[in-house]
Amino acid sequence: MEHSGKSKTNGFLLMLTLLSVAAAVAAPFFWDRFMEGQTGMIALIAVEILLVIFIIASTHSLWKNSGSGQWKLKSDKKGMKVYTLKNPGETWLKIKIIGRLKGRLASILALMRNPDAADDVGMFDSYYIPGWDPDKDGVDPKLVYYTFKQKLFPPFKHREFVVKSEFSQDPITKEMKFNFVAAPEMLPEDKRYFRVTEMHNKWKYTPLDNGEVQYEFIYDAVDPGGNFPYALANWLIPAMLPFAFAKMPKILDKDKYRNARMDYVMEVDQPAEVVA
Known part of the structure; x- marks a missing residue:
């Protein structure tokens, strides 16, 4: 009723x-x-x-x-599927992208979590939060805090992200999962940028039998804020994300990713007991 x-x-x-x-x-x-x-x-x-x-x-x-709370296929082009989800009571769409690429798991991990990769994915001014640099501070690299910024067009301020990055890997299937959760309290606020305070993006990389890796990305920024119109974002983001994902194979082919080594990730042909 x-x-x-x-x-x-x-x-x-x-x-x-x-x-x-x-x-x-x-x-x-x-x-x-x-x-x-x-x-x-x-x-x-x-x-x-x-x-x-x-x-x-x-x-x-x-x-x-409006909204059904169910994923709906928006596009299926060049082996990449884009889904959107609208929950009643919310204005922002959730977005899911599923596709495949070729690449070593360590290469993908380096691209996903190394602040030095920011420029390659269209971000800037990225670094580990003081005290959370695995190389300098000796922390567990499976849980790190870092920050990066994203350029936006006028009249909107550039976005600043302060995130908690959690990594896990299934020792049997070698499937990798990442959680990126906003952690705005970890750094003092910079008035020159708009800090995103609500975000929970999820990544999943699943090795396949044919040597490829299937990725699944869920974009869930509850409200990027800063007076950015949700109608514009709901149209723009699902249209632009596939272009960014299409660049991943070319980025992973760079020497710094192709030759990357990570002690805490297992490659498909690597037994669990040899990992530190």
């Missing part, structure tokens, strides 16, 4: 929104039949503003209350 009532409310709101759009478009052509002169023009502008405000508010409400 609750779902039925909600559907009726959304249906009624949708009807009002469509009528408001029609009224906003038609009003300039018929308004002079009711009011003329300067007073009529001022009244028309006021009515148009009220209609636009209502249309924006109702459209936002309809979108926020």
